[in-house]
Amino acid sequence: EAGVAQSPRYKIIEKRQSVAFWCNPISGHATLYWYQQILGQGPKLLIQFQNNGVVDDSQLPKDRFSAERLKGVDSTLKIQPAKLEDSAVYLCASSSDYLYEQYFGPGTRLTVT
Amino acid sequence: SQKIEQNSEALNIQEGKTATLTCNYTNYSPAYLQWYRQDPGRGPVFLLLIRENEKEKRKERLKVTFDTTLKQSLFHITASQPADSATYLCAPTRNQAGTALIFGKGTTLSVSS
Numbered sequence: 131e132a133g134v135a136q137s138p139r140y141k142i143i144e145k146r147q148s149v150a151f152w153c154n155p156i157s158g159h160a161t162l163y164w165y166q167q168i169l170g171q172g173p174k175l176l177i178q179f180q181n182n183g184v185v186d187d188s189q190l191p192k193d194r195f196s197a198e199r200l201k202g203v204d205s206t207l208k209i210q211p212a213k214l215e216d217s218a219v220y221l222c223a224s225s226s227d228y229l230y231e232q233y234f235g236p237g238t239r240l241t242v243t
Numbered sequence: 244s245q246k247i248e249q250n251s252e253a254l255n256i257q258e259g260k261t262a263t264l265t266c267n268y269t270n271y272s273p274a275y276l277q278w279y280r281q282d283p284g285r286g287p288v289f290l291l292l293i294r295e296n297e298k299e300k301r302k303e304r305l306k307v308t309f310d311t312t313l314k315q316s317l318f319h320i321t322a323s324q325p326a327d328s329a330t331y332l333c334a335p336t337r338n339q340a341g342t343a344l345i346f347g348k349g350t351t352l353s354v355s356s
Contacts, residue, residue, distance in 0.1 A: 134286075170348065171348055172332050172347050172348050172349055173287065173332075173344075174346070175344065175345075221286050223286070230292075231277060231292060232277075233289070234287050235286050236285060236286055237285075237286050
């Protein structure tokens with residue numbers, strides 16, 4: 131079975147620019163997560179989708195971050211405008227149910243200069 | 244606020260020994276706890292899940308214990324190998340939709356031959 135796909139793998143932008151990340155979860159997985167992982171830290175949840183509905187976005191900086199999961203499959207995370215502190219790895223994960231193990235993609239390493 | 248602490252950021256052991264990693268949590272009552280492995284430049288990979296009513300769980304050379312009284316989980320790797328070198332993350336969570344995994348910072352294990 132194919133794993134979680136993410137693109138791009140690396141992105142370098144200047145502060146105040148915008149950027150978008152794409153995620154394709156494992157086929158059939160209803161739950162999709164976006165995490166932010168700063169160097170030396172564990173992943174921090176930004177948003178959780180169940181099918182195409184948002185279950186938890188309490189830690190998403192909504193003034194600059196947005197995410198959508200159209201048709202309950204692919205998802206896009208956007209940052210606009212980016213700040214220096216947004217430099218991190220953005221991980222997408224999916225699971226068949228919120229109670230079960232999560233499968234992570236390789237992540238997108240964002241550098242904001 | 245909820246807090247997760249994993250013992251020493253780095254653990255160095257010799258091949259063949261047992262590695263023991265500790266995960267302590269406070270202000271939290273998780274219904275289950277997951278352990279993940281993360282290699283540099285990659286997303287976390289699920290290893291084991293243990294529920295609050297399970298005291299111990301094993302998978303090949305891995306063993307996890309969960310003590311809800313001590314608010315602690317121990318993760319053991321027996322007969323460790325250099326290939327076990329990685330960062331190990333613990334993630335306790337409650338048993339309800341919308342409750343995200345909260346990851347610890349991780350413990351980086353180095354196994355020398």
